[in-house]
Amino acid sequence: xxxxxxxxxxxxxxxxxxxxxxxxxxxxxxxxxxxxxxxxxxxxxxxxxxxxxxxxxxxxxxxxxxxxxxxxxxxxxxxxxxxxxxxxxxxxxxxxxxxxxxxxxxxxxxx
Amino acid sequence: xxxxxxxxxxxxxxxxxxxxxxxxxxxxxxxxxxxxxxxxxxxxxxxxxxxxxxxxxxxxxxxxxxxxxxxxxxxxxxxxxxxxxxxxxxxxxxxxxxxxxxxxxxxxxxxxxx
Numbered sequence: 001x002x003x004x005x006x007x008x009x010x011x012x013x014x015x016x017x018x019x020x021x022x023x024x025x026x027x028x029x030x031x032x033x034x035x036x037x038x039x040x041x042x043x044x045x046x047x048x049x050x051x052x053x054x055x056x057x058x059x060x061x062x063x064x065x066x067x068x069x070x071x072x073x074x075x076x077x078x079x080x081x082x083x084x085x086x087x088x089x090x091x092x093x094x095x096x097x098x099x100x101x102x103x104x105x106x107x108x109x110x111x
Numbered sequence: 112x113x114x115x116x117x118x119x120x121x122x123x124x125x126x127x128x129x130x131x132x133x134x135x136x137x138x139x140x141x142x143x144x145x146x147x148x149x150x151x152x153x154x155x156x157x158x159x160x161x162x163x164x165x166x167x168x169x170x171x172x173x174x175x176x177x178x179x180x181x182x183x184x185x186x187x188x189x190x191x192x193x194x195x196x197x198x199x200x201x202x203x204x205x206x207x208x209x210x211x212x213x214x215x216x217x218x219x220x221x222x223x224x225x
Contacts, residue, residue, distance in 0.1 A: 001170075009151070032212060043201065043216040044154070089153055097142075097161075097207060098169070099214060101153040 002027040002094035006102025013080050015111045023090035023102050024072040032093035033066060033073045038104075039086045047088075048075070080109045113138040115217035117202050123223045124192050132187045132220050134202030141206060143185040144214065145169075145177060148199040157200075160185055192224045 003026040013019050025033075034049035050057045050064045050073065057064050061080075066073040077084055090102040115136045124130050134143065145157040156169030158177040166177060174196060178186045189196055202217040 006153075034213070043218050045216070046213050049213070093212070096167075097212065098156060098159065100170075101155070103151055103153040 002100040004102045010106045012108045019077045021075045025092040030092040036089045117217040140204035144203040145187045146201045
C-alpha cells in the first residue's frame, strides 16, 4: 500500500518568512494530494489540493508543487502570519480512494 | 450549515469495557471514514464505508468494529477497550464526483482508556 513520509516534524519561522513542508509518497498510481491544516483543538480542514496532471497550484499565500517523477510534493506558505501556526498534514489518495496521511508538521510562526 | 457531528466529544472508560462512538452527517455524502490520531503518527484509517451496504477495513482495524446504520450514520465500537486505544478519533465524510473528493472531518472524540 501507499506510504507517505512528511518532513520536517516541527518548523519554526519568523512572521513574514516563508515555510516549506515536504512529503514523499511510494505508490506511483496515487493521483490526488491534499493538504490539511489542524488548529489546536480543532478538526483538520482542507487548505489546498493538487492532482497528478498538474505541477503547481496556488491560492493566495499558499502553493503546492508536485514532482511525479520523484514522487514528492511540497506545501509553500509565503509571508507567514501567527494564524498560520497549526499542524499541517499531507496525504496521498491510493487505489480504492483512500487517503494515506503523513505524520504531520507542527508549524510555529513567531511574531 | 451541513456538518459532520460526533458523540460523545470526550469519554473516559476502563479497560475491558465496550464503548461506541457515533458519527452523523447532514452533508448527504455517501462515503464515511473513521480515523485515529496519535501524536507523531498522523491520521490512520480504521474503517471506511462507501455506502450503506459497504464496510471495509483500514490500516488499523484490529480491536474495532463499525456499523453503517444509514447513509448519515456510521458508528465505531471498541469491543473490549485497552489503554493503547487512548487517542483522538475523527469521523470524516466525502463524495467523489468527477475530480472533487475532499474529506470533511467531524470535531473529534477524545477517548481515554484507564
